[in-house]
Amino acid sequence: MERTDLIGLYHRLLAAYGPQGWWPADGPFEVIVGAILTQATAWENAARAIDNLRRAGLLDPKRLMNAPLDRIASLIRPALYYNQKAKKLKAFLEFLAERYGGDLDRLLDEPLSDLRDGLLSIPGVGPETADSIILYAAGKPSFVVDSYTKRLLSRLGSIEPRAGYEEIRGLFLAALPPDPDLYGEYHALIVRHGKEHCRSAPLCADCPIASICPHPKAGR
DNA sequence: GGCCAGGACACCA
DNA sequence: TGGTGTCATGGC
Numbered sequence: 001m002e003r004t005d006l007i008g009l010y011h012r013l014l015a016a017y018g019p020q021g022w023w024p025a026d027g028p029f030e031v032i033v034g035a036i037l038t039q040a041t042a043w044e045n046a047a048r049a050i051d052n053l054r055r056a057g058l059l060d061p062k063r064l065m066n067a068p069l070d071r072i073a074s075l076i077r078p079a080l081y082y083n084q085k086a087k088k089l090k091a092f093l094e095f096l097a098e099r100y101g102g103d104l105d106r107l108l109d110e111p112l113s114d115l116r117d118g119l120l121s122i123p124g125v126g127p128e129t130a131d132s133i134i135l136y137a138a139g140k141p142s143f144v145v146d147s148y149t150k151r152l153l154s155r156l157g158s159i160e161p162r163a164g165y166e167e168i169r170g171l172f173l174a175a176l177p178p179d180p181d182l183y184g185e186y187h188a189l190i191v192r193h194g195k196e197h198c199r200s201a202p203l204c205a206d207c208p209i210a211s212i213c214p215h216p217k218a219g220r
Numbered sequence: 221g222g223c224c225a226g227g228a229c230a231c232c233a
Numbered sequence: 234t235g236g237t238g239t240c241a242t243g244g245c
Contacts, residue, residue: 022226035226042225045243080225081240088228126228146226162235191226223245232237 002157002214006175009209013189016208020188023136029061029104031137035129036088037079049079061102065093088124095122108138116142127165135187141178144187145169148194157214
């Protein structure tokens with residue numbers, strides 16, 4: 001495996017795309033709702049679902065907690081897998097109520113590792129969703145790995161195609177200073193790049209990081 | 221009309 | 234552990 005200069009990669013992406021300003025949300029609770037609703041779903045569809053919740057006055061922990069499950073599900077239909085995601089939202093709110101008396105600030109003030117363990121204990125919250133919440137809602141340095149991240153590092157030869165989530169996250173944690181702004185911008189840049197380049201195997205023509213991409217068809 | 225989005229989980233061998 | 238099916242909308 002080649003070792004990719006992850007700091008250098010960050011600067012290349014930043015130079016190519018500019019700051020992305022993630023997460024697109026108004027306040028930590030909206031970040032959390034968005035993190036769950038965007039699972040395996042285009043952000044535009046998740047955003048529609050969030051708008052529906054907002055118009056219904058349910059973008060609030062207590063009010064969403066008291067809303068019927070089928071009411072939530074019908075509002076978030078655009079977000080795909082809406083029945084499952086309605087249950088996931090409820091599961092998060094039950095966790096928040098039982099462990100923190102419904103106080104979101106108390107949850108987000110937890111030390112990073114405790115916060116991560118707590119979030120991962122919630123059914124429907126896996127590592128990517130947990131790290132998104134830790135990073136973008138709590139503002140703590142936990143790197144978010146998604147399918148774009150995995151595909152990019154695999155393309156660059158830094159990981160085996162079957163590398164697991166924690167292994168990939170560990171590469172970034174080891175290479176970068178624990179800066180939430182850096183992590184947040186980096187993840188957003190990887191997503192931006194992934195949407196626009198290298199979707200299918202031999203691509204990379206006019207790719208902004210082609211000069212460090214070992215792929216034969218990279219236009220270097 | 222098919223394909224795929226900023227995953228997680230259950231089930232199987 | 235790793236592979237695979239399920240969930241089930243909307244835009245291109």
